[in-house]
Amino acid sequence: MKLSSKSSSIALSVTLLLSPLTVITPTINHQVLAQSNQVNLLSQGKGTWNMGRGKPANITSTSVTIQTDNKAQVTLFLSDNRTVRLDGNFNRQTATQGRINLTNSGMADATGSLLLEYQSDNSIRLLNGEGSLDSQKFRMTFRGNQTTSKPNNTPNLNIQQSGEGLFSLQSRPNQNITSVFVSVDNQQKARVSLVFQNGNSFNFEGRQTHRDAYSIRIQVDRSGMASATGFFTVELGAGNSINNLIGQGTLDGQNFLANFR
Template identity: 40%
Template sequence: MKVRSTLAASVALALLSGTIVTAVAGGASILLPSPSAVAQQATLNLAGEGEGTLSLRGRPNQIITFVTVASRPNRQTNISLRLADGNLMQWTGRLLSRKATEARIRLTNAGMADATGTLTLRFQGDRLISLIGNGSIDSQPMSVRFTIGDDSVNRPPTTATARTLAQSGRGIFGLQGRPNRPITFASASIQANGQAELSIRLNDGSLISFGGQQTHQNAYEIVLNLTSSGMADARGTANIRYGANNSIKEIVANGTMDGQSFFIQFTGQ
C-alpha cells in the first residue's frame, strides 16, 4: 500500500512538472521528460537588427540588415534575412542542437532552391546576437556572417590582425540637415585587439574620424561597428572592401552622429 501511494504521488507531481513516469520492477519509478516538454525546450523565436554579408559564388555580395529565426516543436526552423535592398530571403532547416546561448541549424532549403550547410546562432533571451554559417545553395558555395549592432552584448571573438588601409578616391559624406560634401581620401586603421579608426578627408581639407570595433573580416572585406566620432556620440556600421597593398576599393557606412543620420559612400581610385 505504501509503494502504491508513493507511486501515485510521483505521478501527480510529474503531471504538474511536465514529465512522464515509467514503472519498473520492484515498484520504483523513473521520471522522464514528456515529449511536449522536450519540444518546448527546443523551440526558438529570435530577432536581431544589425549588419552582415551573404556571399554566394557567381553573385555580388549582399548586405543583411535584419534576421529572424523561429523553430517549431518538430525542430523545423525558418530563417528570414532582410537585405539592404529591402528584399526578404527565406531559408528553412532543422534545429540540430540548442544550449542556453547557442544553437545549430542544418539548412535544407533556400526558397525554391536546395541548400546544405550549418548555421551557428548566438543569442540572449529572444535577441539574436550573431549568425554564422557556410554551405551551398543549388550547389554554389555560400557563406553568411551577421551580428547585431549593439555593443552591450558579448560578440563572437574576431580574428583581427593589425593593418592600415588608405586610398585616394571619390565619394560623398552626408549628414542630416547639411549639404552633402565630397570625399577625396579615406583610411582605416585596425589594431590587433579589433579597435579601429575610420577617417575620411573632405575636399576642403577637413578630416572626419570615427572610432569603433572590428566585428568581421575576410579576404576582401572588413566590417566595423562605429561607436564614436571625435567628441560626438556615433552609432553605425561601415563595410570596407579592400584589395592588394592595403588599398581601399569601397566604403559604405551609415548611422547617426549626435542623433543626426549620416552616410559615407566612397570608391577608391
C-alpha cells in the first residue's frame, strides 16, 4: 500500500510539472505574433469613385491600414482634392488578398464590401467594390502603379501614418487629426493630407524645399481651389514613418496650425 501511494504521488507531481508547459508555450507565441501583425499599404495609381448621381471622380492614390484586431481604414485621395474615408473589418482570404466589410465612414454610416489585393512590398495592386455611404450608393475601383525597382537616391516619397494630432483654423472649432498622408514626387511637388476624426480632411499642396535623412520641409502654395501659404515640417522616423508633423500658415486668409505625432 505504501509503495502504491508513493507511486501515485510521484505521478501526480510529474503531471503538475508538465501540464503548464503545454498550455503556456502556444499562448506566448500567439502574443508575439499579434504584436507585429499590423499592415500599412499605400500606392499611387488610377481609379474611379462614383457616388449617387454625382459626377465620377478620379482616384489618384489610396492608403489602407489593417490593425492587429483586423479593423481596417481605407483612405481614397481624389483628383479634385477631396478625401474619402471608409472603415470596416478585414477578412483575410490569402497572404496578400482579403475583403473589407464596411461599417462606417467616420461618423457617417457605410455598408458594402471592398476586395483588396496587395503585394509583398506593401503596395496596393487592386481595390474595388461597392456599397452605400450615408444612404447613397457608391462604386469604386483602383489599381496601383506597378513600378520597377528605383535607385536608392530617388526623391520620391509616400508616407501614410495613423496617430493623434490637432488642427486649428481661425474662427472654426479645432479638429482631431487621426492620420496624415505625405507625398513628394520626382519634381519636388508635395502634398500633405490631414484626415480628421469626423471623416473630413484638408489637403495642402506645394513644394519640398528641404530634405535630409531626418526631416522634410514643405512650402505650401494652395489647398485645392483655396489660396494657402505656410509650411509643414515632417520629422522622419525608422521604416519610412513619421515621428512628428508641424504646420502653420494661412488657409483662405485664415491662420491655421497643425501638430501630429
